[in-house]
Amino acid sequence: MTIDSKLFDRIRIQPRHYREPESAVPDCAWEGCGQPGIYKAPKGHRFEGGLQLLGGIFIALIYGGIGGMMLASSRRDDEQMMGGIFLVLAVVVGVLMLLFGGLYLFGGFKLLKEKKIGRTLGIIGSILALLSFPLGTAMGVYGLWFLFGDIGKNFYDGVETAGPQYQPPPPPNSWQ
Numbered sequence: 001m002t003i004d005s006k007l008f009d010r011i012r013i014q015p016r017h018y019r020e021p022e023s024a025v026p027d028c029a030w031e032g033c034g035q036p037g038i039y040k041a042p043k044g045h046r047f048e049g050g051l052q053l054l055g056g057i058f059i060a061l062i063y064g065g066i067g068g069m070m071l072a073s074s075r076r077d078d079e080q081m082m083g084g085i086f087l088v089l090a091v092v093v094g095v096l097m098l099l100f101g102g103l104y105l106f107g108g109f110k111l112l113k114e115k116k117i118g119r120t121l122g123i124i125g126s127i128l129a130l131l132s133f134p135l136g137t138a139m140g141v142y143g144l145w146f147l148f149g150d151i152g153k154n155f156y157d158g159v160e161t162a163g164p165q166y167q168p169p170p171p172p173n174s175w176q
Helices: 006-010 044-073 077-112 116-129 135-148 150-157
Strands: none
Touching: 044 077, 077 116, 116 135, 116 150, 135 150
């Protein structure tokens, strides 16, 4: 067999592609930021507010459906009264959930834009989230821990923290 053989023509060797090593610190998640980020950007306001709105609409539809069925199929006054109570409950629950969900979304948006009112709305939203066991309780405790902590106070009051939060590693020693 020679190098010019037909068997060697069928063997293809793909060149190995060079991969850059992944950095130990991920990039910052804020839009337009090119700095290394050691903390994730806050994105929970969309999740919590959207979940609150979705749950409120779902509960209001269930109560409204039960009340409507009770009103449509009832023959006695007490059954009609229960159907009416369920309809009123559906409206009240729906309005409350829309208010709480709107508060979460608005407060989260202000937190994201680093406005001073965002800290106050975040504290109110975190206290209200404590009532939603277990996910809301965990998010509420974390929100209160951050917003009442030194970093949260300095971050939303516009005070610079002492020293940079991220220090890049020293350059490697040159072997040449």
